Amino acid sequence: MSYTKAVTQVLIIDETPLLREYLRFKLTDNDVDVTIATNSLEGTIKLKNIRPDLLILDYHLGHQMGCMEVLKQKRTSLNTAQIPVIIVAQQLDQKKILDLVQYNVKKVFTKPIKTDILFATISEMLGITLDIDNTPGIVEVHVNDDIIFIEISEGLNRDKLDILSFKITELSELYQIRSPKIIVMFSGITLSHSHVPNLQKLLNIVLRASKIKPGNIRILAQDDFIKIFIKSQREFEGIEVAGSLPAALDGLLSKADGKEEEDPALIGAKILASKETDEGVVELRFGGEARSGPKYTMDDIKEALGGMHIAVVDDDAVIIELIKNTFSSFNIKLSAFPDGAEFIAALNSGPFDFIFLDLMMPRADGFAVLRELRDRDIHAPVVILSSINQRETVIRAFQLGIKSYLVKPLKPPDIFKKTLEILRINF
Secondary structure: OOOOOOOOEEEEEOOOHHHHHHHHHHHHHOOOEEEEEOOHHHHHHHHHHHOOOEEEEEOOOOOOOHHHHHHHHHHHOOOOOOOOEEEEEOOOOHHHHHHHHHHOEEEEEEOOOOHHHHHHHHHHHHOOOOOOOOOOOEEEEEEEOOEEEEEEEOOOOHHHHHHHHHHHHHHHHHOOOOOOEEEEEEEOOOOOHHHHHHHHHHHHHHHHHHOOOHHHEEEEOOOHHHHHHHHHOHHHOOOEEEOOHHHHHHHHHOEEOOEEOOOOOOOOOOOOOOOOOOOOEEEOOOOOOOOOOOEEEHHHHHHHHOOOEEEEEOOOHHHHHHHHHHOOOOOOEEEEEOOHHHHHHHHHHOOOOEEEEOOOOOOOOHHHHHHHHHHOOOOOOEEEEEOOOOHHHHHHHHHOOOOEEEEOOOOHHHHHHHHHHHHHOOO
């Protein structure tokens, strides 16, 4: 019996939902038939049955078979051997990348993934034109306390806004935030009437994904246009525009759902409590997936985090030891520095993938380090670990580009969860 395909087909094998569901959304929207598999066994079966035009495969599959077994099974069949493959991975050394060539792997994307390049590659491999927004735009999302911070800079790229929906949903599930408060921060954008469609899209995505009332949203912007726009849109009534971060925070933290709240002294003053699960298990769920969905053990994500180089810059030996213990079961290189000056000197010898940073240290403090990172255009994620809880200090740190602020004393589950969040939201 002959085998025919009416449309372009893509198979995505990925256990983690953020990238998987976003790709399905975008490709389906471009009339590509997308099939999903959440583990290697399911993926191997669907690969043989569907024979797609392209396979997108997560390198860090946790099922017993794993990614390499999928590729080996694919190569043994004449019907699937020539199917091109795109690999997505957290970290891969050059030797592993070269080993993939024999399996017709055409491209390896390491995280964080540049989606514009990913879609350009998919378009080229499939020989089709994808409707992709190539205008500038950066969207970053992170959580502190119950507040989801959304940073929009350079432009309102509609594809990046689509990612936002999935990020809000995943972070709300990860931290079990039932009714989040949201601050949308604009920088490097002068809004005008041409931005209205994407501005409406942004706010509708935030409301739909978070499932909150407009009154739980604050917009931080210096632009008068957005104030006029919000006032003219009945559907966004309740959203307030603030000219400074303290003003935006005061508006959100003073009340929640009409009830008086304890007045926090800072952003993220309370460490987010981890949900208790089986020992050694971090439960990651995505909106729409069953509550009994997959649980990923520490072993499942060892390879994803393996090979990372983490810096701990702190004059407290207890904190250094705590972080070492947090990541002791992972193949992670950890370098400790007792002050900011030693860390700054070490920047010349090689890059760091993640940085834990104290603020109060001898010689060069944390703010000096943040300024140095900014001046050198180094964008490694930085998490502040500090006992300082003044609001002004925290705001100053965020303005210098940190990803999160955790207040001492610290617990290993909190450190690990925050690290995982920051790495995962960049795909």
